[in-house]
Amino acid sequence: MAELVGNVLVGQSGGPTAVINASVAGVVAEALNHVDIEEIYGSLNGVLGILHEDFIDLASQSQQAIRALRHTPGAALGTCRYKLKKQADFDRVLEVFKAHNIRYFFYIGGNDSQDTADKISKLAQAQGYELRVIGIPKTIDNDLPNTDHCPGYGSVIKYIGTTVRELACDNSSMGQGDLVQIVEVMGRSAGWIAAGASLAKRKDHPHDPPHIILLPEIAFNPEKFTAEVKRVLSREKFCMIVVGEGLVDTDGNYVTADSATDAFGHARLGGVGEYLRELLDSNLPGVKTRVASLGIAQRAAAHCSSKTDNDEAFLAGQAAVKAAINGETDKMVTLVRGDTEHYTCETGLTPLIEIANSVKKLPREWINEDGVSMNFQFLRYAQPLVQGEVAVPYDAGLPVFANLDKSRVDKQLPAYGA
Amino acid sequence: MAELVGNVLVGQSGGPTAVINASVAGVVAEALNHVDIEEIYGSLNGVLGILHEDFIDLASQSQQAIRALRHTPGAALGTCRYKLKKQADFDRVLEVFKAHNIRYFFYIGGNDSQDTADKISKLAQAQGYELRVIGIPKTIDNDLPNTDHCPGYGSVIKYIGTTVRELACDNSSMGQGDLVQIVEVMGRSAGWIAAGASLAKRKDHPHDPPHIILLPEIAFNPEKFTAEVKRVLSREKFCMIVVGEGLVDTDGNYVTADSATDAFGHARLGGVGEYLRELLDSNLPGVKTRVASLGIAQRAAAHCSSKTDNDEAFLAGQAAVKAAINGETDKMVTLVRGDTEHYTCETGLTPLIEIANSVKKLPREWINEDGVSMNFQFLRYAQPLVQGEVAVPYDAGLPVFANLDKSRVDKQLPAYGA
Numbered sequence: 025m026a027e028l029v030g031n032v033l034v035g036q037s038g039g040p041t042a043v044i045n046a047s048v049a050g051v052v053a054e055a056l057n058h059v060d061i062e063e064i065y066g067s068l069n070g071v072l073g074i075l076h077e078d079f080i081d082l083a084s085q086s087q088q089a090i091r092a093l094r095h096t097p098g099a100a101l102g103t104c105r106y107k108l109k110k111q112a113d114f115d116r117v118l119e120v121f122k123a124h125n126i127r128y129f130f131y132i133g134g135n136d137s138q139d140t141a142d143k144i145s146k147l148a149q150a151q152g153y154e155l156r157v158i159g160i161p162k163t164i165d166n167d168l169p170n171t172d173h174c175p176g177y178g179s180v181i182k183y184i185g186t187t188v189r190e191l192a193c194d195n196s197s198m199g200q201g202d203l204v205q206i207v208e209v210m211g212r213s214a215g216w217i218a219a220g221a222s223l224a225k226r227k228d229h230p231h232d233p234p235h236i237i238l239l240p241e242i243a244f245n246p247e248k249f250t251a252e253v254k255r256v257l258s259r260e261k262f263c264m265i266v267v268g269e270g271l272v273d274t275d276g277n278y279v280t281a282d283s284a285t286d287a288f289g290h291a292r293l294g295g296v297g298e299y300l301r302e303l304l305d306s307n308l309p310g311v312k313t314r315v316a317s318l319g320i321a322q323r324a325a326a327h328c329s330s331k332t333d334n335d336e337a338f339l340a341g342q343a344a345v346k347a348a349i350n351g352e353t354d355k356m357v358t359l360v361r362g363d364t365e366h367y368t369c370e371t372g373l374t375p376l377i378e379i380a381n382s383v384k385k386l387p388r389e390w391i392n393e394d395g396v397s398m399n400f401q402f403l404r405y406a407q408p409l410v411q412g413e414v415a416v417p418y419d420a421g422l423p424v425f426a427n428l429d430k431s432r433v434d435k436q437l438p439a440y441g442a
Numbered sequence: 443m444a445e446l447v448g449n450v451l452v453g454q455s456g457g458p459t460a461v462i463n464a465s466v467a468g469v470v471a472e473a474l475n476h477v478d479i480e481e482i483y484g485s486l487n488g489v490l491g492i493l494h495e496d497f498i499d500l501a502s503q504s505q506q507a508i509r510a511l512r513h514t515p516g517a518a519l520g521t522c523r524y525k526l527k528k529q530a531d532f533d534r535v536l537e538v539f540k541a542h543n544i545r546y547f548f549y550i551g552g553n554d555s556q557d558t559a560d561k562i563s564k565l566a567q568a569q570g571y572e573l574r575v576i577g578i579p580k581t582i583d584n585d586l587p588n589t590d591h592c593p594g595y596g597s598v599i600k601y602i603g604t605t606v607r608e609l610a611c612d613n614s615s616m617g618q619g620d621l622v623q624i625v626e627v628m629g630r631s632a633g634w635i636a637a638g639a640s641l642a643k644r645k646d647h648p649h650d651p652p653h654i655i656l657l658p659e660i661a662f663n664p665e666k667f668t669a670e671v672k673r674v675l676s677r678e679k680f681c682m683i684v685v686g687e688g689l690v691d692t693d694g695n696y697v698t699a700d701s702a703t704d705a706f707g708h709a710r711l712g713g714v715g716e717y718l719r720e721l722l723d724s725n726l727p728g729v730k731t732r733v734a735s736l737g738i739a740q741r742a743a744a745h746c747s748s749k750t751d752n753d754e755a756f757l758a759g760q761a762a763v764k765a766a767i768n769g770e771t772d773k774m775v776t777l778v779r780g781d782t783e784h785y786t787c788e789t790g791l792t793p794l795i796e797i798a799n800s801v802k803k804l805p806r807e808w809i810n811e812d813g814v815s816m817n818f819q820f821l822r823y824a825q826p827l828v829q830g831e832v833a834v835p836y837d838a839g840l841p842v843f844a845n846l847d848k849s850r851v852d853k854q855l856p857a858y859g860a
Contacts, residue, residue, distance in 0.1 A: 040612050069618075097609030185840050190742035193516030193843055194458050200487075205738065223840060233457035300714075318736035320623065324608040328745060330839065372530050419830035421748065422641060425611055 026351060028154055029060050030127025034082070035067035035074070036099040037140070038135035038163070041176025042183075042329040043337035045093040045100045045426065047132050047160045050341020052082050052090050058349050061128065065433055069102035070133075071140060074117050075440050076224050079124065079433040094334060095416045097324040100428055103133075108140055114147050116440050121148070121155060123436035128156050128348045130341070134163040134174075139380035145354050156348040159356035159376050160340050164323045166216040167383040170374035171358035176323070178333030178409030181220025183268070183325040184209055184269060184318070185410065188224035191316065192233040192264060199262030204304055204313040207234070208297030211268035215239030215386045217322075218268035220406055222398040230397075233264035238300075240270040241386055242395040244279050249300075250307045252396060254348060257311065259426055271296050302388035327423050331412025336369055343371035367408035444769060446572060447478050448545025452500070453485035453492070454517040455551035455558070456581070459594025460601075460747040461755035463518045463844065465550050465578045468759020470500050470508050476523040483851055487520035488551070489558060492535050495764050495856050497542065497851040510844035512752060513834045515742040518846055523550075526558055532565050534858050539566070539573060541840065541854035546766045548759070552581040552592075556774050557798035563772050568723070574766040577774035577794050578758050579673050584634035584742045585801040588792035589776035593758055596751030596827030599638025601743040602627055602684070603828065604737070606642035610651040610736065612683060617680030622671060622722055622731040625652070626715030628740060629686035633657030633804045635740075636686035638824055640816040648815075652681035656718075658688040659804055660813040662697050668717075668725045668813060675729065691715050745841050749830025752785055762791035785826035 030198040035050045036044055048066065055061045067073035077109060080101075082090070095099055118350040121129070131141040138159040143421055145157035161168050166177035188207060195205050212215035218237050218252045225232035235256040238244060271279045282301050297315040340357045355373040362368035390402040416423045452469045454462055466484065473479045482501040485491035498519070500508070511518055526532055539547070549559040556577040563575035580584050584595035606625060610712035613623050629635035636655050653674040656662060676679040689697045698717050715733040722731045758775045765773060773791040780786035808820040834841045 036615070040615050096611060097608050098613070099615035100611075101615075124787045127802055150649050182839055186745050187739050187743075189840060189843065190515045190744055191738055193514060193518075193744075195516070197454070197458050197517035197521045227838075266570050313736065314737055316737035316739045317733065317735040318739070319654075319732055320609055320612050320736045321736070324612040325605075326605050326608055326611075332839075381630040407838060412839065418831055420645075420825060421600055421750075421830065422607060425607065 027060055028127050028156065029062065030125045031063040031065060032061050032128040032130065032345070033065045033067055033074070033079070033121070033124070034101070034130040035070045035132065036101045036103045036363040037070040037131060037137035038103060038105065039323060039427065040097065040099040040103060041162055041164050041323050042078050042097045042326045043175050043334045044162050044302050046337035047162065047175060047341035048100060049052060049090055049093040050338040051130050051345055054342040054345035056083070058345070060349065065124065065126070066101045068430070070104040070106065070137070071108055071117070072104045072106050073102070073403060074120050076393065077437060079119055080430055081433055082427060084255040089426050089428055094338060095326050095329070095414050096426040097326040097427055100426055107136065108143065108354065114143065117144055118147055118151060122153060124433070127154060128345070130158055130160055130344045130348070132160040132162045134165070134168060135380055135383065138376045139430060142354060142376035142380055145376070155377070156291060156351070156353040158282065158344040158348050158352060160258045160344050161356060164209060164217060165214060167214050167393055168379055169382045169384045171379055172361040172369070173359055173409055175337035177216065179325070179329035180210070180217055180322050181223060181406060182330040182410035183322055183328045184217065185223040186222050186328055187262065187316070187318065188221050188234055188266065192220055192224070193261040195264065201257045201261060202311050203262040204311055205262060205264045206297045206300050206313060206315045207264070207266045208295055208315060208317040209266060209268055211240070212270035213240060214381065215241050215268050218266050219402055221266040223406055223410060231260065234266040234395045235260065236265045237398065238265065238267040238271050239386065239391065240268055240272055240395065241388060241391065243274040244271050245274065246303055250304070253304060253308065265300065267296050268298060279405045326414065326425070326438050327416050329414045330410045331414050332409055334414050337369060347373055445478055446541070446545050446574065447480065448543045449481040449483060450479050450546040450548065451492070451497070451539070451542070451544045452519070452548040453488045453550065454519045454521045455488040455549060455555035456521060456523065457741065458515065458517040458521060459582050459698045459715070459741050460515045460597040460744045461582055461593050461752045462550060462580050463514045464752050464755035465593060465759035466518060467508055467511040467578065469548050469763055472760040472763035473499070478767065483544070483689070484519045484766060485543065486848070488522040488524065488555070489526055490522045490524050491520070492538050493531065494585060495538055495853040495855060498846060498848055499851055503846055507844050507846055513744050513832050514844040515744040518844055525554060526561065527778065532561065535562055535563055535854060536569060536571060540571060545572060546688055546763070548576055548578055548762045548766070550578040550580045551717055552583070552586060553798055553801065556794050560794035560798055563794070574769070574771040575794070576762040576766050576770060577661040577797065578762050579774060582627060582635060583632060585632050586797055587800045587802045588796055590779040590787070591777055592847050593751060593755035595634065595645065597743070597747035598628070598635055598740050599641060599749070599824060600747045600748040600828035601740055602639050603641040604633065604746055605734070606639050606652055606682065606684065607734065613680040613682065618678060619675045621680040622729055623636045623680060623682045624718050624731060624733045625682070625713045626733060626735040627684060627686055629658070629802065630688035631658060633659050633686050636684050637804055637816050637820055639684040640820065642829060652684040653678065653681050654683045654814045654819070655816065656683065656685040656689050656814065657804065657809065658686055658690055659809065661692040661807060662689050663692065664721055668722070671722060671726065683718065685714050685718060687714055696743045720731055744832065744843070745834050748828045749776055749832050750827055752832050757789060763789055
């Protein structure tokens with residue numbers, strides 16, 4: 025493979041996960057192994073950091089700080105939802121890369137981020153600037169194509185499964201067939217996250233909570249839903265419902281969209297969990313309904329993250345560097361499940377362009393006939409992803425997270441006026 | 443001390459905590475040490491179980507099951523909010539106690555539960571039935587008088603502190619001075635729980651999140667609040683607000699009460715977190731506000747509970763049995779902090795009647811002048827309570843909780859028609 029000597033730049037983009045920083049740690053750990061790599065820079069706030077030359081030196085961080093990245097939630101480098109659009113933006117990126125001799129660019133993110141990475145790479149090629157670009161998958165939504173699953177997903181469903189089991193203990197002590205617990209989880213366009221709550225059921229206990237999982241894949245029918253809740257309450261002390269935020273009606277509209285502003289122009293309060301509570305308050309008087317809306321906490325719960333997920337996020341970071349050193353570019357690292365009985369996972373590569381333009385749907389055949397529970401195919405898929413616990417260090421009773429030294433690498437260019 | 447040979451009954455009442463079952467485990471462990479104690483029964487669903495003779499045999503449970511109680515959230519015996527009122531109810535309780543030779547009654551609960559326990563004891567004395575009644579404190583609200591703190595409190599604030607730190611990592615990666623994170627926590631009448639979130643601040647980092655803590659002790663002023671949020675956002679990337687559900691306005695009314703139904707009769711959606719979001723959406727356009735409403739999850743989070751709290755809940759259960767064996771009755775176990783620099787905690791006893799009729803307020807002098815943060819006196823009080831982590835066993839990636847054998851002890855009396 026042709027030798028390419030120069031610097032690494034790694035960035036993070038989009039919504040963080042509990043393990044997004046483990047991928048940064050993997051990039052740093054692997055980059056240190058290769059003499060072709062000189063400096064290891066992190067871009068602050070994704071592409072914004074590139075436009076403004078806001079780089080930090082990751083190689084000069086303490087080893088404890090890099091190790092602490094492995095259990096630190098949020099994006100330690102900062103992230104952004106800024107989308108490069110103008111040609112001037114792309115030209116600036118290349119100018120900055122040249123000024124800092126960036127020859128290896130690793131971008132940790134989802135569809136949009138990989139699209140950005142691909143465009144940067146294409147521009148570099150057009151300008152004859154040798155650059156290797158490898159994407160590292162990241163999304164709790166688990167909707168990237170060509171990869172068995174996405175780093176971040178295993179941890180979010182481990183946290184939700186744990187929370188559902190704990191809530192079930194509490195509900196079970198209080199309920200007398202008159203208690204409904206709603207857990208609102210993320211996942212606007214696909215039900216991967218809500219489906220993951222089904223892991224809370226013990227093996228061979230199909231009546232364990234969650235009793236009803238509402239997925240965006242199944243059009244919501246209020247009458248059928250109410251009847252289902254009544255049926256569960258006739259059998260159980262309580263009814264546990266897990267709902268993804270992207271629930272849609274039979275016309276494909278978000279069920280909460282109509283109430284975004286009501287006829288009098290009042291702002292919508294609350295999300296789909298509150299919508300369901302209101303529905304049940306009307307339809308099932310005497311039933312007490314509670315909502316837990318976990319919000320961002322679910323994707324930040326490092327203290328309850330999956331070791332398997334964490335290890336794979338680290339592995340993906342390492343694999344990205346190895347691939348680039350081997351001359352690969354315009355690819356995203358994928359996770360490839362072995363076809364053995366015992367779960368194994370290796371990394372692979374897929375073209376960035378394929379990630380940028382498609383999403384992976386939750387297979388309809390993994391959802392039971394009833395539309396509100398998952399079958400063994402989903403469980404077989406999801407169970408290995410939540411295995412193992414991450415040892416988060418505690419000090420004075422609370423977890424301690426990484427603090428990177430944010431001293432900036434010297435800027436080489438005039439400020440960018442974007 | 444006069445010997446009293448007979449059976450133990452233990453019950454749980456009110457809202458569960460993450461460690462309420464550790465007190466049951468403490469009662470069982472200690473009761474097994476005393477030959478005066480013959481059977482150890484658990485009442486299912488508090489006083490309801492007494493009225494209906496729904497008892498289970500705790501001594502015949504497996505040792506694993508009793509040990510597993512130490513990390514199982516919810517009330518393993520079930521709980522209730524039923525209040526004994528009619529004389530017939532009280533008479534039935536005594537009749538049931540006599541039928542099962544209950545001579546030691548331990549009731550794990552808050553104010554109302556201790557009031558019930560006291561009344562039962564008084565009735566037994568009036569009827570000349572020898573019975574020893576000891577209350578065991580339990581409440582995440584931490585508002586019982588005569589005890590330094592309450593089992594359940596340390597765990598809920600450890601979980602909230604952890605969640606605030608994790609959310610801060612996520613918010614810090616996304617915010618550019620335009621992001622507000624609201625965390626809605628429990629605590630309707632006192633700010634103990636919301637105040638506990640202040641533990642998330644690192645030592646000597648007063649600007650760490652949470653930036654604003656809204657307490658029921660401080661009347662809510664929307665203009666002052668909005669100005670405070672603006673001030674934080676001018677300084678920080680994001681503004682983290684922790685709010686107790688019982689926030690009140692200057693007239694002492696819940697801020698959410700007015701919106702319970704609006705002028706057009708629409709049902710209120712959401713709680714105080716959504717109320718604050720709506721307020722900020724109106725007052726600070728361009729600022730993105732998110733709400734995490736943890737609901738019951740916060741009092742059920744055994745996977746993130748405090749070892750100190752757990753140990754003390756167990757200790758309180760043991761202490762109750764020891765006190766009763768020593769001839770004490772009509773008392774509640776208290777937690778007594780040593781006055782040494784290094785935190786120590788012993789148990790004491792206080793009359794049940796004093797618990798029944800008062801609540802412990804969060805001291806005003808522990809709240810800073812600004813009304814939205816806590817001072818060193820609170821931190822000195824709260825920090826020891828969250829120390830240590832509880833080792834929860836995991837199977838297949840999720841925590842495993844106790845399952846008691848719920849086979850009923852033989853009933854001795856005709857069914858009760860209450």
